[in-house]
Amino acid sequence: xxxxxxxxxxxxxxxxxxYFLLPYRFRWVLLLVAxxxxxxxxxxxxxxxxxLSTLIDYGCGLGMNRYPDEEKQxxxxxxxxxxxxxxxLLFTFxxxxxxxxxxxxxxxxxxLSYAAPAFALLLPMGISFYTFQxxxxxxxxYYGRIKAEKHLGIFALFVTFFPQLVAGPIERAENLLxxxxxxxxxxxxRIVSGLQLMAWGLFKKVLxxxxxxxxxxxxxxxxxxxxxxxxxxxxxxxxFQIYCDFSGYTDIAIGSAQVMGFRLMDNFKRPYFARSxxxxxxxxxxxxxxxxxxxxxxxxxxxxxxxWRWYYNLLFTFLVSGLWHGANWTFIVWGALHGFYLVFAQxxxxxxxxxxxxxxxxxxxxxxxxxxxxxxxxLVCLAWIFFRANTIGEAWYIVTHLFxxxxxxxxxxxxxxGAARARLLYLGQPMPEFYLALLLIAFMEAVHFVQRKRQIRxxxxxxxxxxxxxxxxxxxxVFIFFGQFSANQFIYFQF
Amino acid sequence: xxxLVFKLCVLAAIAALFLSxxxxxxxxxxxxxxxxxxxxPKAASLIVGTSRTAQGLKPQVLQEVLHRKGISVAxxxxxxxxxxHSSFGPxxxxxxxxxxxxxxxxxxxxIVAVDPWAxxxxxxxxxxxxxxxxxxxxxxxxxxxxxxxxxxxxFRHYNQPYYWALYDSFKKKFHLHPDGWLEVNVMSNAxxxxxxxxxxxxxxxxxxxxxxxxxxxxxxxxxxxxxxRRHGRVYLVRIPTSAPMAAxxxxxxxxFDMLMQQLSxxxxxxxxxxxxxxxxxxxxxxxxxxxxxxxxLSEILAADIAAxxxxRKPAxx
Numbered sequence: 144x145x146x147x148x149x150x151x152x153x154x155x156x157x158x159x160x161x162y163f164l165l166p167y168r169f170r171w172v173l174l175l176v177a178x179x180x181x182x183x184x185x186x187x188x189x190x191x192x193x194x195l196s197t198l199i200d201y202g203c204g205l206g207m208n209r210y211p212d213e214e215k216q217x218x219x220x221x222x223x224x225x226x227x228x229x230x231x232l233l234f235t236f237x238x239x240x241x242x243x244x245x246x247x248x249x250x251x252x253x254x255l256s257y258a259a260p261a262f263a264l265l266l267p268m269g270i271s272f273y274t275f276q277x278x279x280x281x282x283x284x285y286y287g288r289i290k291a292e293k294h295l296g297i298f299a300l301f302v303t304f305f306p307q308l309v310a311g312p313i314e315r316a317e318n319l320l321x322x323x324x325x326x327x328x329x330x331x332x333r334i335v336s337g338l339q340l341m342a343w344g345l346f347k348k349v350l351x352x353x354x355x356x357x358x359x360x361x362x363x364x365x366x367x368x369x370x371x372x373x374x375x376x377x378x379x380x381x382x383f384q385i386y387c388d389f390s391g392y393t394d395i396a397i398g399s400a401q402v403m404g405f406r407l408m409d410n411f412k413r414p415y416f417a418r419s420x421x422x423x424x425x426x427x428x429x430x431x432x433x434x435x436x437x438x439x440x441x442x443x444x445x446x447x448x449x450x451w452r453w454y455y456n457l458l459f460t461f462l463v464s465g466l467w468h469g470a471n472w473t474f475i476v477w478g479a480l481h482g483f484y485l486v487f488a489q490x491x492x493x494x495x496x497x498x499x500x501x502x503x504x505x506x507x508x509x510x511x512x513x514x515x516x517x518x519x520x521x522l523v524c525l526a527w528i529f530f531r532a533n534t535i536g537e538a539w540y541i542v543t544h545l546f547x548x549x550x551x552x553x554x555x556x557x558x559x560x561g562a563a564r565a566r567l568l569y570l571g572q573p574m575p576e577f578y579l580a581l582l583l584i585a586f587m588e589a590v591h592f593v594q595r596k597r598q599i600r601x602x603x604x605x606x607x608x609x610x611x612x613x614x615x616x617x618x619x620x621v622f623i624f625f626g627q628f629s630a631n632q633f634i635y636f637q638f
Numbered sequence: 639x640x641x642l643v644f645k646l647c648v649l650a651a652i653a654a655l656f657l658s659x660x661x662x663x664x665x666x667x668x669x670x671x672x673x674x675x676x677x678x679p680k681a682a683s684l685i686v687g688t689s690r691t692a693q694g695l696k697p698q699v700l701q702e703v704l705h706r707k708g709i710s711v712a713x714x715x716x717x718x719x720x721x722x723h724s725s726f727g728p729x730x731x732x733x734x735x736x737x738x739x740x741x742x743x744x745x746x747x748x749i750v751a752v753d754p755w756a757x758x759x760x761x762x763x764x765x766x767x768x769x770x771x772x773x774x775x776x777x778x779x780x781x782x783x784x785x786x787x788x789x790x791x792x793f794r795h796y797n798q799p800y801y802w803a804l805y806d807s808f809k810k811k812f813h814l815h816p817d818g819w820l821e822v823n824v825m826s827n828a829x830x831x832x833x834x835x836x837x838x839x840x841x842x843x844x845x846x847x848x849x850x851x852x853x854x855x856x857x858x859x860x861x862x863x864x865x866x867r868r869h870g871r872v873y874l875v876r877i878p879t880s881a882p883m884a885a886x887x888x889x890x891x892x893x894f895d896m897l898m899q900q901l902s903x904x905x906x907x908x909x910x911x912x913x914x915x916x917x918x919x920x921x922x923x924x925x926x927x928x929x930x931x932x933x934x935l936s937e938i939l940a941a942d943i944a945a946x947x948x949x950r951k952p953a954x955x
Contacts, residue, residue: 149793163639329639354799562837576799616652623656624804629797 144184146395147349147628154181155399162403167326171300174323174403178305182268185309189267192232197302199228200277204284204291204298212287225281229274236264237271241470269309271467275434277302280316282438289316297323306400310392312410312430319405327404332604337401339600342618344394351583352387353627355380358570358580359531366537370547372556372567378541380570381531382524383584386414389428413591415523418515420484423523431467435460454489458482468530473538477529484522579625660800661787667814669803670796672719672776674814677786682712682742683870685818686734686862687751687877688725691718694877694927695749696936697817703940704747709947712745712870716818719777725756726859727852728767729778734862736783738869746870747943750863750907751877752898754891757855761848770854821929826922835924839882842925846890856897863905872907873943874898877935880924884916910942 144150158177165173183190206221234242240261250257280301283289292298301320307313362369362377369377393410400407410429417423424432436445440460446453458479465478504511525542532538555563569577590599603611663669665677671692685695697714704711717737724730738746763769772778776795782788796803813821866872876898878884887894895911902909912935919935920928927935 331642334642612648615649619649619653620656623653623660624801625799627799 144181146392146399147345150184159402163329171296171323174305175296175300175303178300178303178308181305182303182308185268186265189265192236192267192270193273193303194299196229196232196274196277197299200225200281200302201292201295201298203281205293207281207284208291208293215285215287218285222281222285226278229278233270233274235262236267238466238470239264272311272313273302273308275431275467276313279313279434279438280320283316289320292316292320304400304405306396306405307407310389310396311428312393312396312408313434314407314430318408322405325404330404333404334402335604336600337398339603340398340401341395342398342622343599344391344396344398346391346618346622347387347394347587348391349622349626349628351580351587352384352391353629354576354580354583355384355387357627357629358572358577359384361571363531363537363541364533366532366541369567370544370552371549372552373570374541374545376568377570378524378528378531378545380580382415382520382527383587385527385530386411387587413594415520415588416516416591416595417519417523418512419519420481420488420522423519424481424485431464435464439463454486457485457489461485472535473529473532476535476538477526480526480529484526660803661789661792663803664792664796665787667816668812671812671814671820672723673788673791673796674816675715675717675719675818676776676780676783676788676791678715678816678818679784680737680739681715681717682739682746683714683748684734684738684866685714685716685718685749685751686724686730687718687749687875688723688753688756689718689720689820690753690877690879690926691749691751692716692720692818692820693822693922693929694932694935695751695875695939696819696932698815698819699933699936700749700940700943703937704944707941707944707948709944710745711747712742714747714749714817716820718751718818721755721760723772723775723777725758725770725772726752726855726862727770727772728854728858729770729772731858731862731865733777733780733783735865738866740869742869748866748870748872749875749939750859750866750872751875752859753876754851754887754894755842755845755849757851757859758849758891759852759855760845764852767854819932822922822926823929824922826920826928831921831923834922835880835882838924839886842883842886846886849890851891851897860901860905863901863907867905867907871947872905873939874902874907874909875939876909876911876913877927878912878915878917878919880921881917883924884913887913908946910939912938 144154154177158173161173162170179190179193182193203221203225206224207218210217243259243261246259247257280289284291292301297320300323301314301316304314304319304323359377359381362373363381366374390411397407397409408430412426412429414423414426417426440456443456443459444452445456448456459482461478461482462475463478464481465474465476468474468477499505499511504514528541529535529538532541552567556568564574565571593599603614606614664673667674683697685691685697685700687695695716695718697716701711701714715737717734718724724733759765760771764771767773775797776791780791780795782790811822811824813823815821863872863874876895879887891897895913898909898911901907919931921931922928
């Protein structure tokens with residue numbers, strides 16, 4: 144079930160109403176059933192995988208719980224079983240065909256014969272999210288950071304909790320499990336705040352992301368038909384499409400959980416205001432980046448190792464992060480690029496600081512800040528090309544043709560010969576759609592700018608009632624009449 | 639909780655008000671190319687095909703001329719959409735089957751307009767009905783086909799932002815008549831039409847490279863003819879275009895007319911082929927007939943049908 148569907152419009156209020164009407168002791172049952180129903184709207188049979196993952200990790204947790212912290216070694220087989228089963232699920236459904244093809248290509252290159260059958264399996268929605276969530280649970284139990292959950296129902300709810308089941312935030316057991324036992328009372332202020340966050344998420348998804356998707360798809364699905372301006376524009380739009388799509392989903396997830404009294408972790412903090420790539424990763428998909436930091440980067444030694452090993456740790460972590468996103472070379476290159484950015488930033492930190500001092504940028508913090516935000520955004524966009532392109536070849540074409548024929552393109556747009564503007568500027572969409580997209584992006588970033596120092600929701604709550612209701616009515620008007628309701632799948636569902 | 643429920647009800651009322659405005663705009667027929675087709679009751683007589691047909695054949699004219707010539711015909715509805723939506727295939731056949739009023743037993747006629755694109759796969763991916771271009775559209779998914787207002791169509795299958803429905807520029811250019819005829823009032827001076835024709839032919843030439851006749855679509859066309867024959871008289875028609883477009887189609891599928899003649903014989907339905915008159919009718923873009931030409935063609939087709947029916951009638955003294 145999609146958050147931006149009519150089904151969810153019926154499903155969610157029903158669940159919330161029942162949640163507050165039911166006695167406390169039955170609420171977990173309601174949420175568990177609701178979560179499975181939510182998932183089964185996509186493919187009922189794939190709920191069996193969820194169940195399997197739940198049962199294995201529940202069993203492994205209990206297995207590890209039998210041994211005290213001092214006998215950690217005895218927990219290991221259970222940890223390995225949990226990791227092996229989750230990674231096997233991921234490998235079978237997500238990576239097998241990719242590695243199979245890669246092995247086949249390599250064998251061909253070496254003149255060897257290799258033949259293994261390909262699987263025609265549909266990628267289960269949200270598999271990377273729930274397997275990572277359960278693996279973190281097992282690892283935390285192993286290290287004794289948390290006790291294993293003994294209540295199968297509560298544990299199953301931890302794995303399947305519908306607001307964050309298919310695209311995160313990837314919650315830690317430490318945060319979510321305890322909340323599943325809490326008694327949440329009806330709190331008007333909290334519910335209104337949660338609904339407002341959901342509305343903001345829907346705004347980003349339906350008004351911005353889905354509008355930009357049409358223009359981005361037009362170019363990225365036929366990149367060789369374009370050069371210069373349309374490639375630049377489509378890449379710029381994709382940066383906002385993916386942000387609005389994913390952070391929109393996250394806002395709806397956090398907001399819907401908040402309505403019922405649950406506090407999910409933040410996943411985004413205005414990432415395009417980041418001043419460096421490292422800063423970007425502390426603002427983008429925080430639940431995943433902290434997962435990799437805590438369960439991969441730090442166990443590998445993090446930055447408390449010799450320099451070359453530190454760089455290797457960074458690169459490896461981001462390569463895996465790329466692979467997490469999808470079984471395609473494009474994602475691997477995307478991850479590698481980010482790893483490279485971080486390593487390069489470390490290597491050049493001192494010369495860059497000296498250059499900034501020489502140029503006097505330290506005395507103009509505003510200008511320096513704008514420069515840093517701009518360059519970070521440009522680097523992130525460059526990496527997004529690989530993330531969005533259908534193949535490495537197409538990504539390379541885009542990278543090498545970003546600035547091709549710019550003067551001619553500009554001249555054609557200004558002269559508006561034939562359908563030049565429609566093709567080169569509006570990217571195949573009607574003119575109002577293009578300007579509307581720009582206007583909405585500007586509005587969102589203006590809100591983000593205000594959010595640096597003030598929170599919007601308390602600001603809204605402080606408005607006089609008539610003005611507040613006018614804002615609500617305006618929101619409804621804009622949402623209904625300017626929403627783009629045709630392309631409605633969330634990008635991160637495929638991961 | 640009461641306070642929250644009350645406020646949510648107020649919000650829902652505001653949303654309902656906006657939605658009512660939207661529904662009203664659709665009801666005027668000035669918001670969308672297809673909506674009216676799904677608000678009318680089932681029809682005894684239908685015209686089916688793609689956008690050439692939606693613009694090119696006027697049910698009202700057909701009916702008047704046939705009536706004048708003494709042929710009685712049940713009310714005709716133009717149920718044609720576009721090549722992206724209503725190319726022949728299992729989905730369109732299913733939609734037609736649901737739209738035909740099978741209880742009307744007399745005077746039903748069906749005009750099935752064909753062209754090479756309507757029975758073609760337009761890309762290499764279109765190999766099975768699951769991959770056909772219409773799979774995601776209302777043609778494949780719409781369940782309610784005769785409700786007024788048709789909320790399912792408006793809220794699930796209209797694929798533009800709704801502010802388009804408020805736009806008056808649509809109303810100025812297009813009007814979907816209650817009988818399904820799509821009236822188009824775009825600029826049509828010679829220079830504009832020539833430029834548009836050039837672009838259209840280029841588009842189809844690019845499409846041609848990836849297109850091929852689809853056996854599944856052809857089979858569906860045959861099934862469509864078979865189904866319609868059970869409920870009335872069926873006529874296979876090929877609508878004329880501009881000369882360059884006809885030449886492109888001839889180059890793409892030189893055997894198309896022969897195939898249709900063969901189909902006409904197999905299914906025992908007459909075939910009226912007007913493609914040889916390509917260039918003799920005004921078009922808006924080389925592909926679609928201008929409204930004056932629609933009038934002209936509809937009159938000619940009706941006269942040809944009437945003549946055929948007169949021949950078929952047993953002699954009376």
